[in-house]
Each structure stands twice: as structure tokens, then as C-alpha cells.
Amino acid sequence: MSNFPVINFEKLNGEERKDIMEKIKDACENWGFFELVDHGIPHDLLDTVERLTKEHYEKCMEEKFKESMASKGLEAIQTEVKDMDWESTFHLRHLPESNISEVPDLVDEYRKVMKDFALRLEKLAEQLMDLLCENLGLEKGYLKKAFYGSRGPTLPTKVANYPPCPNPRVVKGLRAHTDAGGIILLFQDDKVSGLQLLKDDQWVDVPPMRHSIVVNIGDQLEVITNGKYKSVEHRVIAQTDGARMSIASFYNPGSDAVIYPAPELLEKEAEEKAQLYPKFVFEDYMKLYADLKFQAKEPRFEAFKESNFDPIATA
Numbered sequence: 001m002s003n004f005p006v007i008n009f010e011k012l013n014g015e016e017r018k019d020i021m022e023k024i025k026d027a028c029e030n031w032g033f034f035e036l037v038d039h040g041i042p043h044d045l046l047d048t049v050e051r052l053t054k055e056h057y058e059k060c061m062e063e064k065f066k067e068s069m070a071s072k073g074l075e076a077i078q079t080e081v082k083d084m085d086w087e088s089t090f091h092l093r094h095l096p097e098s099n100i101s102e103v104p105d106l107v108d109e110y111r112k113v114m115k116d117f118a119l120r121l122e123k124l125a126e127q128l129m130d131l132l133c134e135n136l137g138l139e140k141g142y143l144k145k146a147f148y149g150s151r152g153p154t155l156p157t158k159v160a161n162y163p164p165c166p167n168p169r170v171v172k173g174l175r176a177h178t179d180a181g182g183i184i185l186l187f188q189d190d191k192v193s194g195l196q197l198l199k200d201d202q203w204v205d206v207p208p209m210r211h212s213i214v215v216n217i218g219d220q221l222e223v224i225t226n227g228k229y230k231s232v233e234h235r236v237i238a239q240t241d242g243a244r245m246s247i248a249s250f251y252n253p254g255s256d257a258v259i260y261p262a263p264e265l266l267e268k269e270a271e272e273k274a275q276l277y278p279k280f281v282f283e284d285y286m287k288l289y290a291d292l293k294f295q296a297k298e299p300r301f302e303a304f305k306e307s308n309f310d311p312i313a314t315a
């Protein structure tokens with residue numbers, strides 16, 4: 001199997017731009033995932049985010065997690081547990097407006113640092129969206145506009161810790177799923193692995209790499225590109241040793257944004273390929289996703305085709 005794609009973002013500014021764009025295109029078309037290095041987010045900021053996230057987990061989350069998991073008696077269970085994940089999480093929101101000052105139990109330094117981090121992720125996501133437009137032959141800004149709705153894109157962050165697990169055979173860190181949203185930027189632990197993606201029916205490790213940002217494609221980009229880029233199933237394997245940190249930020253459409261395949265991509269492909277994906281309001285998709293996250297994505301797309309499939313004519 002070919003190697004997991006690692007993209008040196010800095011090289012986009014130099015002579016190798018064409019090769020890097022090609023590499024991004026290949027990763028989007030064939031992996032749904034890639035890892036960015038030299039992406040411009042300062043390494044010392046990433047180190048501080050990591051330190052404060054781990055401190056926060058130890059101070060405010062670890063005890064609660066241990067108590068809740070101990071009560072489930074997982075150590076004695078033999079068959080796979082299919083209705084829970086071995087993860088401890090909390091959520092923040094950066095866009096359309098930040099809620100970081102209202103999230104309980106965070107020390108001031110952590111709030112400040114996460115605000116700065118989210119701002120930089122927003123910029124990086126927007127930059128990536130325009131590179132995707134370029135590779136897809138869409139006008140610059142198309143994806144951002146498609147995500148806009150009435151209040152602009154959203155950017156929630158899920159901060160997760162995957163503590164050591166006594167019985168990883170029966171419980172996943174996080175069960176397999178595709179991400180519902182647009183483009184996802186993940187800052188993950190550089191030592192403890194666990195994230196895997198499904199490629200050609202095989203689970204492949206997403207390698208931990210210091211100071212990198214892992215990028216993956218969500219369901220909305222699959223719809224807008226009419227399947228040219230696909231959201232890919234991934235999961236987290238719980239580990240017996242070491243806690244894994246994972247901070248995933250989701251650059252998503254606004255709740256009332258109407259999502260549908262880009263007409264330009266359909267026109268180009270019209271003869272050989274009909275429109276494969278429906279048109280819907282992002283908020284409605286998320287309501288469906290809330291109940292069906294751990295199931296295949298195709299029935300989610302189908303549900304909208306059945307209920308309000310309205311070909312592109314009304315776009």
C-alpha cells in the first residue's frame with residue numbers, strides 16, 4: 001500500500017507548488033485524509049495547547065471518566081460493546097461566535113490559547129478550501145460561499161482524551177464513522193496512536209507526527225463535489241498504555257446553508273455521470289446524523305433523495 005500522504009504546506013510558496021497541489025489532489029481523491037506539516041501554526045502554540053489540554057483532563061475530567069467507566073464493568077465483558085466509546089470529551093465553538101468564555105472549568109490561559117488556536121485553524125481551513133477549489137476547477141471562494149448560509153461557516157471543536165483502556169478488544173476508543181461536516185482539522189497526540197482510516201477495505205494507521213495537523217474530508221464536501229472527493233470511515237482504537245489527546249475542529253457549513261453538488265462539476269461530468277447526491281439544508285442533515293453517526297453514510301444521502309430530492313434546477 002502506498003504511504004499515508006504527508007504534505008509540506010510551506011512548499012506551496014515555492015517552486016514545488018505544482019507537485020504539492022497534485023499531492024493534495026491525490027490525497028483528496030484517494031485517501032480522504034492527509035497530514036500537514038509546516039502549516040504555519042507556531043509549534044510553541046501547539047505545545048501549549050497540548051500541555052493545557054492534558055492538564056485540564058487530569059484536573060477536571062479524569063476522575064469522572066474513571067468512575068463512569070468503572071461502573072460499566074468492562075473488564076469482565078467478552079463480547080464487543082457496540083453502544084459506547086472509550087473517550088472523554090468536551091466541546092468548544094469558535095464560529096459563528098465564540099463560546100469559549102462560557103465553557104465551564106477552563107483556566108484563563110487555556111481559554112486564551114484555544115481562542116488563538118481556533119483563529120489560526122479558521123485561516124488554515126479557508127486556505128485549504130481555496131486550494132480544493134483550485135484543484136476542482138471551481139472559482140476561488142466557491143466552497144466558502146457554499147458553506148455560508150445567513151451567518152457564515154461554523155467551527156466547533158471537540159476536545160477528546162482517550163485514556164488507557166483495560167479491554168480494547170471489546171470497546172473502541174471511537175466507533176467507525178464518517179464526519180458529517182466540511183473539512184476537519186485535527187491536532188492529535190504525537191506519541192500515542194489509535195486513529196485509523198479505512199482504505200481499500202483495510203484499516204490504516206494515521207501516524208502520530210509531532211506538530212502536524214491531520215486533515216480529512218467530511219460528508220458535505222462529498223456532496224458538493226458530487227463524490228469526486230469522499231468522506232472516509234475512520235475510528236479510534238483504544239490503547240492499553242498511554243492516553244491519547246485529540247483536538248478535532250470542524251469547518252462546517254452554517255446551519256441554514258443549502259448544500260448540493262456544484263453545478264460546474266455536474267456540467268463537466270454530465271454526460272458520463274448523473275447527479276449522485278441530493279440537496280438539503282445542513283441543519284437537517286445534522287439532525288439525521290445525530291441518530292445515524294455510526295452507520296454508513298449512503299442511507300443518509302438516500303433519505304434526502306426520497307424526501308425532497310430536487311434536482312439542481314432550483315439551485
Ligand SMILES: [Fe+2]
Pocket residue numbers: 177178179234
Ligand atoms: Fe471523526
